[in-house]
Amino acid sequence: xxxxxxxxxxxxxxxxxxxxxxxxxxxxxxxxxxxxxxxxxxxxxxxxxxxxxxxxxxxxxxxxxxxxxxxxxxxxxxxxxxxxxxxxxxxxxxxxxxxxxxxxxxxxxxxxxxxxxxxxxxxxxxxxxxxxxxxxxxxxxxxxxxxxxxxxxxxxxxxxxxxxxxxxxxxxxxxxxxxxxxxxxxxxxxxxxxxxxxxxxxxxxxxxxxxxxxxxxxxxxxxxxxxxxxxxxxxxxxxxxxxxxxxxxxxxxxxxxxxxxxxxxxxxxxxxxxxxxxxxxxxxxxxxxxxxxxxxxxxxxxxxxxxxxxxxxxxxxxxxxxxxxxxxxxxxxxxxx
Numbered sequence: 438x439x440x441x442x443x444x445x446x447x448x449x450x451x452x453x454x455x456x457x458x459x460x461x462x463x464x465x466x467x468x469x470x471x472x473x474x475x476x477x478x479x480x481x482x483x484x485x486x487x488x489x490x491x492x493x494x495x496x497x498x499x500x501x502x503x504x505x506x507x508x509x510x511x512x513x514x515x516x517x518x519x520x521x522x523x524x525x526x527x528x529x530x531x532x533x534x535x536x537x538x539x540x541x542x543x544x545x546x547x548x549x550x551x552x553x554x555x556x557x558x559x560x561x562x563x564x565x566x567x568x569x570x571x572x573x574x575x576x577x578x579x580x581x582x583x584x585x586x587x588x589x590x591x592x593x594x595x596x597x598x599x600x601x602x603x604x605x606x607x608x609x610x611x612x613x614x615x616x617x618x619x620x621x622x623x624x625x626x627x628x629x630x631x632x633x634x635x636x637x638x639x640x641x642x643x644x645x646x647x648x649x650x651x652x653x654x655x656x657x658x659x660x661x662x663x664x665x666x667x668x669x670x671x672x673x674x675x676x677x678x679x680x681x682x683x684x685x686x687x688x689x690x691x692x693x694x695x696x697x698x699x700x701x702x703x704x705x706x707x708x709x710x711x712x713x714x715x716x717x718x719x720x721x722x723x724x725x726x727x728x729x730x731x732x733x734x735x736x737x738x739x740x741x742x743x744x745x746x747x748x749x750x751x752x753x754x755x756x757x758x759x760x761x762x763x764x765x766x767x768x769x770x771x772x773x774x
Contacts, residue, residue: 453742456480461748529556588670620676737755
């Protein structure tokens with residue numbers, strides 16, 4: 438796999454500060470890399486103007502002009518009506534038709550999910566897709582899914598989310614046996630909704646039983662006790678957005694405190710190194726690039742407000758998923774269990 442050419446299709450028009458942040462992110466990612474083709478999708482004139490004005494230096498890339506741009510507030514009907522010539526749709530068509538390829542976008546999440554399913558279909562045996570991302574914890578990071586692909590889920594869905602999370606984990610932490618937890622309001626077996634209890638039973642009846650931690654309360658999400666945290670999409674999305682808001686609140690308040698007085702500024706100068714470590718630990722940019730697991734191709738969602746560095750991290754995740762063929766791993770586990 439390492440020696441085969443990898444193709445990454447990138448929607449240059451999605452999210453804030455596009456296309457600059459996307460193009461700069463490509464530049465950061467592509468430096469010192471070989472055997473990778475980048476296909477940039479979007480308004481060709483705007484893309485070329487940005488490359489020149491911002492002095493962004495890219496190599497081994499091509500641009501595909503796309504006349505339609507899906508907006509963040511577009512409904513499902515508008516997405517389906519305008520999809521044909523959109524940068525998201527064209528990018529996913531590339532993944533469908535080219536081996537060893539993947540797609541990255543900071544655009545409309547609903548559009549990425551809808552068009553990923555339409556273009557790529559589902560992996561045989563997987564019933565629902567799940568958005569999976571990295572979450573920082575005391576030890577390093579955990580995986581969490583589903584973060585919003587589904588409003589509701591049944592026990593079989595959550596079992597499959599756990600299985601796909603396990604396959605993800607084998608790529609980024611191959612030497613560590615993971616602990617899998619289901620997010621619930623309590624740790625006791627009789628706590629929470631019935632579908633969560635049935636999900637736990639399905640995991641216990643499978644090969645994942647040896648990795649099963651049990652139910653995990655939300656206050657333990659960053660404890661590092663679980664490496665894979667499973668949730669229905671509605672709950673997972675609320676948790677994710679709450680965490681993002683708290684991160685902004687904490688960092689914003691710390692900044693305000695340290696400029697409040699002369700003594701506080703001295704304290705900041707003493708703590709500056711440790712504060713940078715803490716800031717980097719909770720910086721969402723380092724964890725950018727959520728994958729839509731379950732679809733039959735690599736589809737990555739970067740945060741709409743991502744920086745160029747964060748976008749480069751999302752491309753890096755896409756590259757790793759292609760190189761390590763995550764969908765082959767999922768198919769293999771589905772067929773063997």
